[in-house]
Amino acid sequence: MPTIASKPSGAKRGRPGHDQDSVLSIAVQVFNKHGYDATSMGTLADNLGISKSAIYHHVPSKGDLLDKALDEALIPLEALGEDPRATMGTAAERLEFVLRSTIRVLVERQPYVTLLLRLRGNTEIERRALERRRAVDRRLADLVVGAQQEGSLRADIDPRTTTRLMFGTINSLVEWYRPDGPSTPQQVEDNAIAMMLDGLRA
Amino acid sequence: MPTIASKPSGAKRGRPGHDQDSVLSIAVQVFNKHGYDATSMGTLADNLGISKSAIYHHVPSKGDLLDKALDEALIPLEALGEDPRATMGTAAERLEFVLRSTIRVLVERQPYVTLLLRLRGNTEIERRALERRRAVDRRLADLVVGAQQEGSLRADIDPRTTTRLMFGTINSLVEWYRPDGPSTPQQVEDNAIAMMLDGLRA
DNA sequence: GTCTATATGTTGATAGAC
DNA sequence: GTCTATCAACATATAGAC
Numbered sequence: 001m002p003t004i005a006s007k008p009s010g011a012k013r014g015r016p017g018h019d020q021d022s023v024l025s026i027a028v029q030v031f032n033k034h035g036y037d038a039t040s041m042g043t044l045a046d047n048l049g050i051s052k053s054a055i056y057h058h059v060p061s062k063g064d065l066l067d068k069a070l071d072e073a074l075i076p077l078e079a080l081g082e083d084p085r086a087t088m089g090t091a092a093e094r095l096e097f098v099l100r101s102t103i104r105v106l107v108e109r110q111p112y113v114t115l116l117l118r119l120r121g122n123t124e125i126e127r128r129a130l131e132r133r134r135a136v137d138r139r140l141a142d143l144v145v146g147a148q149q150e151g152s153l154r155a156d157i158d159p160r161t162t163t164r165l166m167f168g169t170i171n172s173l174v175e176w177y178r179p180d181g182p183s184t185p186q187q188v189e190d191n192a193i194a195m196m197l198d199g200l201r202a
Numbered sequence: 203m204p205t206i207a208s209k210p211s212g213a214k215r216g217r218p219g220h221d222q223d224s225v226l227s228i229a230v231q232v233f234n235k236h237g238y239d240a241t242s243m244g245t246l247a248d249n250l251g252i253s254k255s256a257i258y259h260h261v262p263s264k265g266d267l268l269d270k271a272l273d274e275a276l277i278p279l280e281a282l283g284e285d286p287r288a289t290m291g292t293a294a295e296r297l298e299f300v301l302r303s304t305i306r307v308l309v310e311r312q313p314y315v316t317l318l319l320r321l322r323g324n325t326e327i328e329r330r331a332l333e334r335r336r337a338v339d340r341r342l343a344d345l346v347v348g349a350q351q352e353g354s355l356r357a358d359i360d361p362r363t364t365t366r367l368m369f370g371t372i373n374s375l376v377e378w379y380r381p382d383g384p385s386t387p388q389q390v391e392d393n394a395i396a397m398m399l400d401g402l403r404a
Numbered sequence: 405g406t407c408t409a410t411a412t413g414t415t416g417a418t419a420g421a422c
Numbered sequence: 423g424t425c426t427a428t429c430a431a432c433a434t435a436t437a438g439a440c
Contacts, residue, residue, distance in 0.1 A: 016424085034322050034324055035239055037237055037239040040414075041415075042415080042416095050424065051425060051426080053425070054423065054425070056416095056417070056418080057423060061417075120237045120240065122236055122237070152404055153402050153404055154396075154402055154403070154404045155404070156396075157393045157396065158385070160384070161390070162397075162402060164378045164379075165371060165374075165393065165394060165397050165402075166402075167374070167378075168373075168375065168377065169370050169371045169374065171374065172366075172367075172369070172371065173370065182362070183360070183363060187363075188363070191363050191364075194359065195364075195401070196397060196402055197402055198401040198403055199398065199399050199400040200368075200398055200399055201355065201399045201400055202357070218405085219406095242432080242433065242434085243433080243435085244433085244434095252405080252407090253407060253408080255406080255407070255435080255436080256405065259405060262435095263434080263435075264435090406439105406440085407439080407440075408438095408440105409438095409439105410437080411435085411436075413432105413435105414431105414433065414434100415431080416431090417428105417430095417431105419427085419429100420426095421425080421426085421427105422423105422424085422425075422426105
């Protein structure tokens with residue numbers, strides 16, 4: 001099995017020479033490749049190029065690694081609610097702003113958000129993260145309802161379904177968007193918004 | 203932890219009295235709740251109301267259980283390609299037919315398709331299933347390209363992105379649609395198609 | 405069709421040397 | 423910052439009785 005090659009950010013001399021950030025960033029890649037539960041500290045060690053026990057010099061536990069990774073996704077998502085543009089103007093304007101900035105966070109922090117979106121809530125750490133995610137989701141759901149009541153969004157689809165469809169479309173970005181692919185983040189953002197609001201029909 | 207209560211289809215007398223189908227159907231629910239890798243034969247046994255070893259009376263291995271479950275999703279998906287309506291008429295007509303019938307399969311066989319869509323390709327069984335899934339996906343991707351060349355779909359979004367956005371929207375249904383919820387399958391199908399083709403804007 | 409007991413490997417994590 | 427050696431817990435799966 002090929003491992004994830006990547007020089008640690010602060011590489012010095014000897015061999016790997018990892019620090020906490022390089023461990024975290026590689027760990028998240030490996031978690032996403034095989035799934036968090038299917039990734040053992042052994043395979044993670046192989047991908048880091050160090051031994052299992054050396055990981056514990058940088059991080060106290062596998063769960064803590066997950067916890068730190070999820071923060072990398074949740075903190076920027078939670079910050080979107082603080083932006084004044086999310087609370088001013090018509091519901092339609094606020095909604096489009098939040099949709100676009102959510103997409104931008106998903107794309108910029110893709111590996112971390114991927115991990116978040118695949119959680120099943122098996123441990124206390126996962127359940128805490130899922131609760132924070134639900135809080136973020138609720139804000140967006142309220143904006144959709146607002147835009148629909150305001151008359152900016154079609155009313156022949158019920159608000160819950162509208163919200164779910166938008167979430168589904170946006171969240172699926174993490175499953176296929178690659179920063180090194182042919183599309184720029186701006187193009188993906190525009191294309192997703194274009195389909196959701198105006199449709200694909202010519 | 204609450205277990206998944208469900209009487210086996212052919213319940214007779216004593217206690218559980220499972221057959222292969224009831225084991226499979228409950229197993230898939232548990233797999234989806236905790237993730238396949240995170241589900242041990244022990245937790246599965248608890249949910250079935252029998253002991254670990256009793257499972258092996260019905261099924262030769264955990265991997266075989268997964269294999270049978272994935273067939274339940276893949277066979278109907280593969281069958282869509284055989285339908286004459288998928289190969290006749292304009293590309294736009296064929297595309298809408300395949301989109302709608304794909305949605306219907308996702309909704310009807312939701313637990314099995316959910317399992318399929320979450321695979322990471324960790325074992326040979328998973329990789330074989332993913333290859334079959336990719337073959338199904340390629341057919342739909344070709345239809346999108348056809349419809350775009352034909353002029354039925356807008357040309358300002360590149361075909362790969364168009365395809366991905368549609369897959370993302372459709373596939374996300376398994377994450378939130380519940381047959382016992384407020385929406386009928388027909389409504390979900392119509393709403394998803396409405397957003398993708400005509401957009402949510404009023 | 406189910407059970408108890410058990411074989412055999414893998415897991416996350418620790419101890420202590422270099 | 424890394425290693426080897428080790429551990430208890432838990433994994434999948436089997437043997438054989440009822």
